[in-house]
Amino acid sequence: MRLDYLSIFPGYFDVLGISLLGKAAVNGLVDVYAHDLRDWTHDRHRTVDDTPCGGGAGMVMKPDPWGEAFDEIIGTEPDPSVHVVFPSPSGEPFTQSVAHDLSSVERIVFCCGRYEGIDHRVIDYARSMWTVHEVSLGDYVLNGGEVAALAITEAVVRLVPGFMGNPQSLAEESFSAGQDGLLEYPLFTRPVSWRGLDVPEVLMSGHHGRIAKWRRDESIRLTRERRPDLTDSDVSARH
Numbered sequence: 001m002r003l004d005y006l007s008i009f010p011g012y013f014d015v016l017g018i019s020l021l022g023k024a025a026v027n028g029l030v031d032v033y034a035h036d037l038r039d040w041t042h043d044r045h046r047t048v049d050d051t052p053c054g055g056g057a058g059m060v061m062k063p064d065p066w067g068e069a070f071d072e073i074i075g076t077e078p079d080p081s082v083h084v085v086f087p088s089p090s091g092e093p094f095t096q097s098v099a100h101d102l103s104s105v106e107r108i109v110f111c112c113g114r115y116e117g118i119d120h121r122v123i124d125y126a127r128s129m130w131t132v133h134e135v136s137l138g139d140y141v142l143n144g145g146e147v148a149a150l151a152i153t154e155a156v157v158r159l160v161p162g163f164m165g166n167p168q169s170l171a172e173e174s175f176s177a178g179q180d181g182l183l184e185y186p187l188f189t190r191p192v193s194w195r196g197l198d199v200p201e202v203l204m205s206g207h208h209g210r211i212a213k214w215r216r217d218e219s220i221r222l223t224r225e226r227r228p229d230l231t232d233s234d235v236s237a238r239h
């Protein structure tokens, strides 16, 4: 998997050389390339923004640098196998399902907007050429797309076959198919008693059936309490 990042702050992506993502890069599972959008400007100030047409506060990212960067980094021919991700507060929700879908693609290009956003024609052009995902991490506002791109990267790359040492652990995580899309149950380890707080007895019983039922019940309880939006009527009935 090749990952490209287009940003006016490419240094954000230096962190991808650390920990598990660094290991994936070393193992050849992912190749990471960060690009400075200003490298595709031609004026002395390396300008990437301008005032919004129609008025309004702030500045908008000009289309020209993006187009020239696309030409050089991706190419000038349409290729639906290239996935271009625009993190955006107005995007569709980024979910574990979207992460799973992206984990099987060969190439992802992250376009990190700043200021008030990117000229919409950049997104429209990208849609005419590649497979585009405008995605939001949640209902809040960041200063730019870089942090969102890092979060999406981690969610996607950890699902790439061969990345996680123990793929079984993926099956038991929140939102995973193995969990029926429910939240993960509470986790415990030794010591059995800690500051007057004990591990639930059932987890020390060695009775696998009871342990499995306790974990399922806890997942259902937590999901109903914290994320009723994840428990549709069918899921509730099944639970």
Ligand SMILES: Oc1ccccc1-c1ccno1
Pocket: 087, 088, 089, 113, 114, 135, 136, 137, 138, 139, 140, 141, 142, 143, 144, 145, 146, 148
């Ligand atoms: O708030 C943003 C600004 C730029 C790019 C992305 C975001 C965002 C907010 C939530 N998810 O993505």
